Amino acid sequence: QKEVEQNSGPLSVPEGAIASLNCTYSDRVSQSFFWYRQYSGKSPELIMSIYSNGDKEDGRFTAQLNKASQYVSLLIRDSQPSDSATYLCAASNQGGKLIFGQGTELSVKP
């Protein structure tokens, strides 16, 4: 099992809908969790970090962490075409390294 796994997509949602991005992780990563957004040809940009079980909201973004089920998700409310990008899930392991998933491509259709 990979340490961090994501569905590569593409995930397509209509403008204004809720986009739900999911990520599962193994026992080898368990410390901190992050969502990055990467536009084509650009560098990853941090959107959310979450360290404890539950939900964390920031504007239109909500990160959810469930350590018992070993998954972390990102919800984007009122999706906009400008949200179209690849979303990378990342988790830190006990050695302090950040392990990235392969990324989920999101397309928001006007």
Added chain:
Amino acid sequence: DAGVIQSPRHEVTEMGQEVTLRCKPISGHDYLFWYRQTMMRGLELLIYFNNNVPIDDSGMPEDRFSAKMPNASFSTLKIQPSEPRDSAVYFCASSLDPSYEQYFGPGTRLTVT
């Protein structure tokens, strides 16, 4: 703050040539990371430094790759000799702590022909 700075932004070289990529981390960040991103393998950590000291280089693909951090504001990643399979985007990132948020530079797109 200017963020993480990388140079060059694009590099095209021939197989066998030496390539040097440069990075300036965010001031005050004690950790510096070098990543490589390809379509096939995604984003891979190559090496990271803490206070200028290499901590984990297990991701460095082979001896052709080397990295240095002579001071807190500068790091290099060198490939010698370069090969076509080294073609990728190389990112540098920095952070206050490896378990905290990492901030990425704009990347260097390397093409080896």
